[in-house]
Each structure stands twice: as C-alpha cells, then as structure tokens.
Amino acid sequence: MIQSTKIIILETSISALRNIRRNWKKKRLRWSPTDDLKLCGAWLLVSKDPVTGKDQSDKSFWKCIYTEYVQSQNQNSERSISAVVSRWQKLSHAVSKFADCIKKIHDCYQSGLSEDDKKNKALELYHHLEGEIFTLMHAWDVLKKEEKWLSQYVNTKDTPSTEHTGSKRSKTNTTNSYTSNEDSDIIISPCPPGRKFSKAKGKQKEALASEIEKKKEALEAQHNVELQKIEKIDSFNKTMEGLCKEIKRVHNQNFALKFMELDPSTMTEDQRKVYDKTLESVLSDD
Template sequence: MLVSAWLNTSKDPITSNQQRFASFWGRIAKYFAQCPNVVGRPKREASNCKQRWGRINDLVCKFAGCYEAASREKSSGQNEDDVMKLAHEIYFNDHGHRFSLEHAWLVLRYDQKWCASTSIKGNGVKRGRASVKDAIDVDEPMPRPPGVKAAKGK
C-alpha cells in the first residue's frame, strides 16, 4: 500500500515535484490512510511513511542490482524463475539475509527509477543508460507522461 501511495503521489502530473518535503510525505500519508486495507489499523503519520519508504527503497535498490547481475548471467534454457532464484541467492550472499520485499519489487521494477541503468553492447561493453523499452522488453516505446503545464492546462 505504501509503494502504491508513493508511486501515485510522485507521478502526479499536476503537482509534480514542485512541493515541499513535508507536503509530499503528508500527501503520501493521506493516500495511505485512504486505502481500504488500513481500516482499523493505527494511523500512520508522514514521518512513519517516510521512514518505512526509506527502508523499502534501500532494500529494493539492492535487490534490483542483484537481479540485474543475475540477468547478465542468464544462460540458454533458463527462464524468469531461474533468474529470480539466482537473484535471491546473490542477495543472500551479499547481504547475509533473505530479500523479503519481492512483492514491492514486483510493483516497482518497471518504474523508471528501477529500470536497468546500463545496457550492454554486442561485445559486452556497457554503454549509457538503457531506455524503459529495453528494460521491459516491449516492442513499442512507453508514452512520455505529460508535463506539469500540459496537465494543468487540461
């Protein structure tokens, strides 16, 4: 729920990132409180959401690196499950504990922040940033989101 709240708040084309730090996390806490799954649970303040997101973000970024390393080691005949299993093994070997936020990573993995940051040329040399198209393996490029002025104009 917190991941969804962060994604929806940070991708708001009208407000965008033109807001104060406390306002941003206040909006996330408000969105989180409106989720139907939190009915009957204690209310989370903006600072609670910020701290939890910081932990989720840190662990998901570390796992994204492990997944990218596992993807590079993918050999013929391996499927997505084999890559995930190898990514979990790499994460465990590097950090000494199991990755328990796979559900959050599955939601965040196609967001622009967590898409592959490098691409590999045919000869194995890394070059620049990969596009979202390369990271998702889709034939059509993703449409660019509208800018703040265009969204406000609508």
C-alpha cells in the same frame, strides 16, 4: 478536597499510561505485505501526479503520500508520517539492491536459465551480499513495472549524492526524479555507485576460483582412486597367472609319475607307439 485531588491524580496517571501504551503500540506495529503494497501505491500515485509530484518540498511531498496511505487503510492509521517515510526508505533501498542482483544474474546468465531460475539465483546472491533473506518480493513485483520508480532507481545508481541548499525539490535530469536536503529525516540517500557491484564481482571471482580448485582436487582424487584400482587388478592378474602355472606344473608332474608306472612289455604294438610318443612329450616338458 483530598478525595477530589486523589481522583484527579488517578485520572492523570491513567491517561499517561494510555498514551504510553498507544506510543508503544505504534512503535511495535509491524508492516504487513498489504501495508507495503498500499505504501507503494501511495508513492506511485503522488509521484505520477503532474501537480503534487512536481516542484514542491519533500515535506509537502511526503504529506501527500501519507494522506494517500491513510486513506487506503480505510481506517485511522496508527502510524506517524515519520514511520511511513522510514518504511519507504528501507523498502526502496532493499528493492534497489535486489534489482542490482537481478541485473547481475541476467548479465551472467543471458541464456540457459528460466526467469524463475534467474530470480532464485538473484535471491541467493542477495543473501550472499547482504547477509539476510530478501522478504520484499511483493514490493519488487509492483515496482519493477513502474517507470517512475525505475527512473529513480537508475538515477540513484548512476548519479552521485550532492547537497542542496534550497528547500524545494529540484529535478536532477529529464526523467523527473527529485533530490532535496530539507527535513533530513525523510531524504532517501543513495548508496555510492559501483561499490556493491565491485564487491559482488570480486566475490563472484573468488567463488569461481574456489569452485574450480575444488573440482580440480576432486578430479585428482578420482584419478588416484582409478590408478589404485588398476594396480590392484594387475596384481590380481599376476597372482592368478602364477597360480595357474603352478597348478599345471603339479598336474603334469602327477601325470608323469603315473605314466612311468606303466609296463610297456604288456602293450600291443599300437599301444606301444602311443606310449613312446607320450613319453617323449613328457620328457621334453621337463
């Protein structure tokens, strides 16, 4: 009897440990780019469906998405529906922010940059605003082409968040996007419109002013360096001019001394004429 009890307790403990390990594994399960793309595909498939994507609760809507996602895995998914919803919230929110960055870059650089250059500048802007690298380019490449997601993105930007008392998903406008307050853990809450844009615009102005100031300081420093070079060249030219004059003076002085040592009485008439003319020139230079 005691032995049987011990076996039962041991089996119960093993089962509990397995459940703990399974739950821990679910929590630690990371999302790969392939998983993200399958989630995007499931969301788009259900959203575009004229039956499942219309007039139903958020809970039913996400159950349909979860079912499509699990079927796309070709195996039993270890993720719960809440994990799938949470991932979509994070993914859609990040991609929406990156879409804002893309729009701002296109507005600032309407010409002169290639699409790859604009994408790179949008990545830099996202990193500057959010403090992290945008790692969902694979999701952006899919969602940016889909009218259903784009309409939700536009509505999320332009329509303030409102509370609803009903459990049904209701249309916010003619673009067939939905809002609801049922099951708050699966509601995608939009950011306040305009706040990020104003913040980014202010930072862009500050960065531009800082860049202009740096360029101005660099130009002033370069101007000062050029002035110093000119002053050094002028100083060198004056020194060389003085040195040349001194060399010429010494040369003339030595020539005069040697010239005065000559005896005119031994010279011919022609030599005497040259001597007299040279002597007159030497005396006039002195």
